[in-house]
Amino acid sequence: MAIIDISLPLDADTPTYKGNAKRRPKIERTRTLSEGANESRITLDAHTGTHVDAPFHMVEGGKTIDLFSLRYFHGLAEVVEVRGVEAVEESHLLPFKNRFSEAEFILIRTDNSYTDRNREDFIYLSQSGAEFLAQQGIKGVGIDSLGIERNQPGHPTHRALLGRDILVFEGLALEHAMPGRYFFRAYPLLIREGDGSPVRAFLESITP
Amino acid sequence: MAIIDISLPLDADTPTYKGNAKRRPKIERTRTLSEGANESRITLDAHTGTHVDAPFHMVEGGKTIDLFSLRYFHGLAEVVEVRGVEAVEESHLLPFKNRFSEAEFILIRTDNSYTDRNREDFIYLSQSGAEFLAQQGIKGVGIDSLGIERNQPGHPTHRALLGRDILVFEGLALEHAMPGRYFFRAYPLLIREGDGSPVRAFLESITP
Numbered sequence: 025m026a027i028i029d030i031s032l033p034l035d036a037d038t039p040t041y042k043g044n045a046k047r048r049p050k051i052e053r054t055r056t057l058s059e060g061a062n063e064s065r066i067t068l069d070a071h072t073g074t075h076v077d078a079p080f081h082m083v084e085g086g087k088t089i090d091l092f093s094l095r096y097f098h099g100l101a102e103v104v105e106v107r108g109v110e111a112v113e114e115s116h117l118l119p120f121k122n123r124f125s126e127a128e129f130i131l132i133r134t135d136n137s138y139t140d141r142n143r144e145d146f147i148y149l150s151q152s153g154a155e156f157l158a159q160q161g162i163k164g165v166g167i168d169s170l171g172i173e174r175n176q177p178g179h180p181t182h183r184a185l186l187g188r189d190i191l192v193f194e195g196l197a198l199e200h201a202m203p204g205r206y207f208f209r210a211y212p213l214l215i216r217e218g219d220g221s222p223v224r225a226f227l228e229s230i231t232p
Numbered sequence: 233m234a235i236i237d238i239s240l241p242l243d244a245d246t247p248t249y250k251g252n253a254k255r256r257p258k259i260e261r262t263r264t265l266s267e268g269a270n271e272s273r274i275t276l277d278a279h280t281g282t283h284v285d286a287p288f289h290m291v292e293g294g295k296t297i298d299l300f301s302l303r304y305f306h307g308l309a310e311v312v313e314v315r316g317v318e319a320v321e322e323s324h325l326l327p328f329k330n331r332f333s334e335a336e337f338i339l340i341r342t343d344n345s346y347t348d349r350n351r352e353d354f355i356y357l358s359q360s361g362a363e364f365l366a367q368q369g370i371k372g373v374g375i376d377s378l379g380i381e382r383n384q385p386g387h388p389t390h391r392a393l394l395g396r397d398i399l400v401f402e403g404l405a406l407e408h409a410m411p412g413r414y415f416f417r418a419y420p421l422l423i424r425e426g427d428g429s430p431v432r433a434f435l436e437s438i439t440p
Binding site for chain 2: 082084095
């Protein structure tokens with residue numbers, strides 16, 4: 025079984041939503057080996073780097089991340105690629121529909137995987153795309169930008185998914201993930217009442 | 233397949249090494265839904281809560297956590313219980329030796345699972361216990377205290393394991409994990425040059 029790591033490294037250069045410097049992770053070395061041990065402190069926005077959004081992030085009364093069973097964070101995934109568009113619409117996803125019947129996660133590789141993830145005009149999933157994916161009987165949707173939408177009024181993409189307890193995975197590093205079927209894993213930290221969590225996301229190859 | 237979560241929740245009450253308040257996680261809500269979205273910032277000691285130690289934590293020139301393949305963070309595990317001792321010695325582990333031949337991880341449940349994890353005199357793994365486990369051909373050792381030793385001079389327990397690239401998992405919540413064989417998973421965040429990482433650790437039941 026091959027494993028493809030689809031996580032962004034966490035350091036001072038981690039890309040953030042629209043390049044916002046305030047959202048960059050801070051990693052301080054608090055002790056060194058000469059003092060007894062290398063130790064560090066991590067300050068991390070829950071929505072920075074590779075992470076998962078809980079419904080509570082965008083939905084009134086939505087579930088927090090600690091309330092989901094670990095089973096929600098793994099399963100069969102289809103990686104699909106949509107290039108050369110600014111927003112991924114239902115029409116771009118329809119051609120893959122027959123591949124979605126067994127999928128528990130749908131991960132979308134876009135031009136974000138080939139450009140600077142700090143850009144403000146990143147590729148996003150439109151409301152029509154989200155409404156379509158929400159009908160596919162899945163646990164989660166992932167994308168290769170730091171946001172699944174660009175602060176659209178009312179956040180219709182987030183709400184179409186999170187409003188149905190479909191998890192949203194953002195900041196996936198899909199450049200080395202060829203389109204196809206995999207087993208996806210991305211478990212959150214057990215953050216009490218968390219609106220989201222950083223995750224280590226990866227794909228396992230599956231034998232057909 | 234049953235899943236047993238063996239992670240401590242992260243919040244203001246998370247126990248810390250010897251109850252050190254400075255090591256408690258800080259979780260601030262930075263935005264609320266009325267401002268557009270619930271968002272938060274997490275400040276976390278790499279060695280607080282359920283976490284993994286990289287060799288770099290205690291070994292000169294040791295590997296950092298980002299340099300380990302994800303395969304190092306899962307595999308067959310034996311949960312063993314040693315009660316009524318202050319330090320787990322080789323002599324306490326020898327009776328389990330025949331169960332260790334296929335194990336990739338050995339997780340030790342002690343009185344820590346039944347008492348306050350903030351205590352200064354927590355149960356730890358002695359040097360003799362660590363040297364013995366280091367001979368079992370494993371990927372990692374886990375324990376139910378926030379430290380695998382109590383700041384012993386020269387950190388012989390950590391060094392016996394980390395010096396051989398055997399990972400150390402601390403802060404495991406083993407109270408609901410009956411002794412026996414499981415499949416263990418606990419993947420770190422991809423922290424560049426990290427001396428350790430918080431993890432979501434869990435056990436999967438296996439059919440014999």
